[in-house]
Amino acid sequence: MTLAHKLSWIGVACVMAALGCRELNPNFNASADTDESCDDRNQSFSHSNCDGACVDTELNIEHCGGCAQPCFDHEVCKAGVCLVDCPGDRRSCDGSCVDTQTSLQHCGACGIACSLGEYCVNGACDSECPAPSLVCEPVCVDTDSSVDHCGMCNTACNDDRSCVMGTCDLVCDPPQTACADACVDTNTNSMHCGGCDQPCDGFCMEGACVQECAASLVSCGQSCVDLQTDPLHCGGCNQLCKAKELCDAGQCECEPDLDSCGEACVDLRTDKVNCGSCGHACAAAQSCKEGECACKGGKTVCDDGCFDTDKDASHCGDCDTACAMGESCERGGCE
Incomplete structure (x- = not known):
């Protein structure tokens, strides 16, 4: 346990026992209100005396941003703000948990929308819904795993459930x-x-x-x-790590094989908005495979999407060649 943690828990013990603490920690003030730090020696955290305990109001889910400000279920406290922590593979987009593998508004990543008439298939916009997936208007889904269409169309699982072989089950990590x-x-x-x-x-x-x-x-x-390893109490009581994080030495860290990009732990090999590196986003019709943006069906990767350069008049032969008005693209040449 670090010196800061020892001093913090000394302060808690003193409040509980109504002892004079100035000899043990001259900076501790047992009557401190919620605006003052209960452990001034630890300036890297925002500690406050809440209900007789010294808590970190930047991380504590019961006192997030201040005493007696609890977060809701499926939320974690980061920097004093309650944030949605979506279960399973769902992501928080615009404050809601969505399946970015099928969402038309958030296909592959938040904010990537498919065009009218397209489906989101495995995180990439596609004009077809391939078998064995089914069309549950307006989306293309696998009813064996879709939390919004589990087993059949329009049968949704609760937020804390996953869809396993067409059945909503509680799956715990x-x-x-x-x-x-x-x-x-x-x-x-x-x-x-x-x-x-x-x-x-x-x-x-x-x-x-x-x-x-x-x-x-x-x-x-x-x-x-153990405040050093417990993901529900990481570094302090009620300081939850997010999904895909573990607690290492009292700090929430991404699970092995994942990287931290902003507030999320992502797989750079498959993450569409962080493909190969943080912030490197693939186009709507592309997916991320082994850290590279890729197109399906032998189409060519261009900055603005995936195209058949043998037939596409706006990308004829290569990404930068557009045919003139009235011309078509045949076998990679304008005619």
């Missing part, structure tokens, strides 16, 4: 387990300690009910957690 329609960590959850529906009167530590936490762990509510 390890080490969490599905209990009572929620994903919980049975190693630390006091209502499901060691297994579902096994409540604990004390603290839940490594799946067992104990009366106090081990020296290396911290009590967050009725859970004993």
Whole structure:
């Protein structure tokens, strides 16, 4: 545990025990209001005394941006602002969770819209809806995996569910387990300690009910957690890591094989808006394969999309050659 964390928890202990703390931490003010830092030695975080505890209001989901300002479900607190954290492979676009593999307004990435009459197929705009996908107007979807059309058209899964083989299921990321329609960590959850529906009167530590936490762990509510590795309490209680993040040394980091681009963890090999590198976006009709923007069906990659340069009059023979008005493109030549 770092010096800053030790000082922070000393401050919490002092408030709880109503002790004079000035000897232990001369910067600590037990009567500090929410505008003051409860640990002035740690200037890189915005700590405040909320409900008798020293919390980071830039990261804490119960006190996001200030005391008693909780985030909603499926939100995380980043820089003091509650942000939508979409489950599974869905992304937050304009404040809503969308499937960028099928969305006509956000095809492959937020803000990339397909043209009238096109479908979004696997994150790329296409004029056809290939089998075995089905047209569920106005989108082309795989009903085995689509959360908006699971099993059949217009059968949507709840926000916390995934569509698996045409059925809406609660799918939890390890080490969490599905209990009572929620994903919980049975190693630390006091209502499901060691297994579902096994409540604990004390603290839940490594799946067992104990009366106090081990020296290396911290009590967050009725859970004993490791602030260095717990994604629900990363660096402090109630500081959640986002989807596709893990907690490493008290900091939320992208999972292996993913890279941080802005606020998102992405796969540069397949991410359409960060293809090969952050900010390198593919055109609407393109997809990202192995870090390169690619077109289907042997079409040529041009800056403004995918084209058949044998037939396309605006890209005849190559991306930069346009035929004159009244001419057509035949076998890559204007006629």
